Amino acid sequence: MSTNGSVSEWWRSAVIYQVYIRSFADSDGDGLGDINGIRSRLPHLVDLGVDAIWINPWYPSPMADAGYDVSNYRDVEPRFGTLAEAKSLIDEAHALGLRVVLDIVPNHTSDHHPWFVEALAAEQDSAARGRYLFAEGQGEAGEHEPNDWRSAFGGPAWTRVMQSDGTPGQWYLHLFAPEQPDLNWNNTEVRAEFESILRFWFDRGVDGFRIDVAHSLTKQDGFPDVGQRPVVSADGEWRDHPHWDRDDVHDVYRSWRAVADSYSRPRVFVAEAWVEQPHRLARYLRPDELHTAFNFDYLRAPWLAAPLQATIDATLVQHAAVGAPPTWVLSNHDVARHPSRYARVQTSNPPFTLDGLLGHPGDFELGLKRARAAALLTLALPGSAYIYQGEELGLAEVEDLAESVLQDPTWKRSGHTLRGRDGCRVPIPWSGTQSPFGFSPPHASSPPWLPQPVSWGAVSAEVLGTEPDSMLALYRAALLIRRTHPGLGDGPLRWIDMAPGALAFERGQGFVCVVNLSAAPVVVPADTLITLASGPLTVNGDIPPDVALWVQRGSPSASAS
Numbered sequence: 100m101s102t103n104g105s106v107s108e109w110w111r112s113a114v115i116y117q118v119y120i121r122s123f124a125d126s127d128g129d130g131l132g133d134i135n136g137i138r139s140r141l142p143h144l145v146d147l148g149v150d151a152i153w154i155n156p157w158y159p160s161p162m163a164d165a166g167y168d169v170s171n172y173r174d175v176e177p178r179f180g181t182l183a184e185a186k187s188l189i190d191e192a193h194a195l196g197l198r199v200v201l202d203i204v205p206n207h208t209s210d211h212h213p214w215f216v217e218a219l220a221a222e223q224d225s226a227a228r229g230r231y232l233f234a235e236g237q238g239e240a241g242e243h244e245p246n247d248w249r250s251a252f253g254g255p256a257w258t259r260v261m262q263s264d265g266t267p268g269q270w271y272l273h274l275f276a277p278e279q280p281d282l283n284w285n286n287t288e289v290r291a292e293f294e295s296i297l298r299f300w301f302d303r304g305v306d307g308f309r310i311d312v313a314h315s316l317t318k319q320d321g322f323p324d325v326g327q328r329p330v331v332s333a334d335g336e337w338r339d340h341p342h343w344d345r346d347d348v349h350d351v352y353r354s355w356r357a358v359a360d361s362y363s364r365p366r367v368f369v370a371e372a373w374v375e376q377p378h379r380l381a382r383y384l385r386p387d388e389l390h391t392a393f394n395f396d397y398l399r400a401p402w403l404a405a406p407l408q409a410t411i412d413a414t415l416v417q418h419a420a421v422g423a424p425p426t427w428v429l430s431n432h433d434v435a436r437h438p439s440r441y442a443r444v445q446t447s448n449p450p451f452t453l454d455g456l457l458g459h460p461g462d463f464e465l466g467l468k469r470a471r472a473a474a475l476l477t478l479a480l481p482g483s484a485y486i487y488q489g490e491e492l493g494l495a496e497v498e499d500l501a502e503s504v505l506q507d508p509t510w511k512r513s514g515h516t517l518r519g520r521d522g523c524r525v526p527i528p529w530s531g532t533q534s535p536f537g538f539s540p541p542h543a544s545s546p547p548w549l550p551q552p553v554s555w556g557a558v559s560a561e562v563l564g565t566e567p568d569s570m571l572a573l574y575r576a577a578l579l580i581r582r583t584h585p586g587l588g589d590g591p592l593r594w595i596d597m598a599p600g601a602l603a604f605e606r607g608q609g610f611v612c613v614v615n616l617s618a619a620p621v622v623v624p625a626d627t628l629i630t631l632a633s634g635p636l637t638v639n640g641d642i643p644p645d646v647a648l649w650v651q652r653g654s655p656s657a658s659a660s
């Protein structure tokens with residue numbers, strides 16, 4: 100956290116490290132990351148200099164969608180550890196000055212959740228079915244899906260269930276896999292249950308929640324077809340959609356905010372909401388709703404000066420309108436790692452999944468160079484920032500996993516046409532020259548749940564930790580400056596005129612960030628001292644293409660903005 104944010108509002112400036120638990124550190128050698136693995140690697144995060152961790156779902160789960168199918172929200176998956184270990188992790192992280200954010204999955208449960216098991220055994224129109232979204236099928240015998248909604252993983256969003264007499268009955272909604280039935284957020288019991296789950300974890304010291312598909316909870320009565328409707332009309336206006344970003348979802352978050360605010364040490368939320376326009380995102384961040392939201396427009400922006408600047412500006416304007424701090428994120432467990440995205444020719448609307456990248460040749464050295472510059476840009480922008488595990492090692496997407504090892508439900512649901520998200524989820528390398536690269540202990544009983552590239556020995560945390568010019572060294576240096584510079588974190592930004600294709604802005608106290616996205620070198624701003632560079636300067640001392648600098652005018656304490 101920069102010194103600019105007050106301690107009580109730590110989330111306005113925090114750098115939050117995403118721990119994808121399955122792939123972070125495996126303490127017991129079963130090939131799957133776990134809670135004790137996270138505990139053992141907390142020193143890495145302290146050395147890195149982050150303020151908080153966000154841990155992907157660790158609840159009991161049949162793992163149809165890597166833990167986003169929860170069968171019990173008040174416990175921990177045995178393969179990840181125990182509730183007691185979870186509590187120890189929270190306490191140890193706190194002792195080291197790290198906050199802990201969990202992931203809550205409110206749109207759907209697992210089909211193994213006791214509520215859904217009960218619903219399947221119950222009659223139509225029963226209270227048990229009323230917690231989910233069951234509907235009659237179309238056609239004479241109800242043999243067709245109730246409407247045209249599609250699962251995000253491919254195929255219809257409805258599955259038909261059998262009745263107790265063995266004949267086909269109603270259909271249930273699942274916007275994701277069939278193993279993830281959607282809950283009915285018009286049901287008061289569902290609402291009360293999730294408020295109670297929030298309290299369960301807040302009472303154990305958790306500092307906040309990332310809300311999975313926060314924009315999908317409520318659905319339009321009567322389940323009308325989506326049809327061809329664009330989410331945004333030709334004139335740029337938002338159009339009502341039957342299941343994404345509906346206005347009544349905000350009632351849920353007003354109640355959740357009241358729960359968070361009932362704690363004396365503030366608890367916070369970050370929304371995962373893939374909405375189409377910045378002003379729609381800002382609606383989730385009104386003062387009585389959520390604190391922050393992932394900025395996926397920034398993640399999706401091309402490495403091109405004009406669209407990147409436009410995205411930053413739109414973000415700042417829309418967040419300022421509701422008084423919320425922006426967030427900045429480049430990668431996560433659902434998108435192709437950004438060095439691999441930036442390795443491709445940049446278009447106005449670049450693909451962000453592996454399936455979108457395949458077939459487009461990549462210049463991976465260039466991708467890494469841009470990723471280094473993007474790190475300095477991201478960490479200099481106003482607000483809070485996210486780092487996806489392995490980003491500090493410069494890991495690329497693993498694009499060539501054998502089809503036989505793919506586990507993302509997208510692979511199966513797309514009829515084996517889309518590889519999905521496994522390429523960004525490969526267990527990360529800590530040390531050593533061969534797999535499991537310190538991810539699992541020596542003599543582990545199972546290999547990592549996804550195979551690691553043989554080349555990853557060269558980019559382990561241990562190796563990069565000794566190289567002064569490594570990606571890890573860059574992240575550590577940037578986070579150290581960010582932590583101590585009064586102009587960074589939350590606060591204003593002022594653009595500075597630069598050569599076309601370069602972006603430069605000033606934060607408080609003389610801090611300036613310059614990013615050269617043009618094809619020609621640009622001159623370092625006059626009368627400044629370079630404090631950090633993402634790459635070497637040209638022989639003339641200029642900033643080469645795809646390099647970013649942090650420079651200082653005067654001394655930070657002498658020149659206020």
Ligand code: NOJ
Pocket residue numbers: 164167204275311312371432433
């Ligand atoms: C978003 C999560 O990030 C993703 O991994 C998951 O598959 C879907 N939500 C469904 O829960």
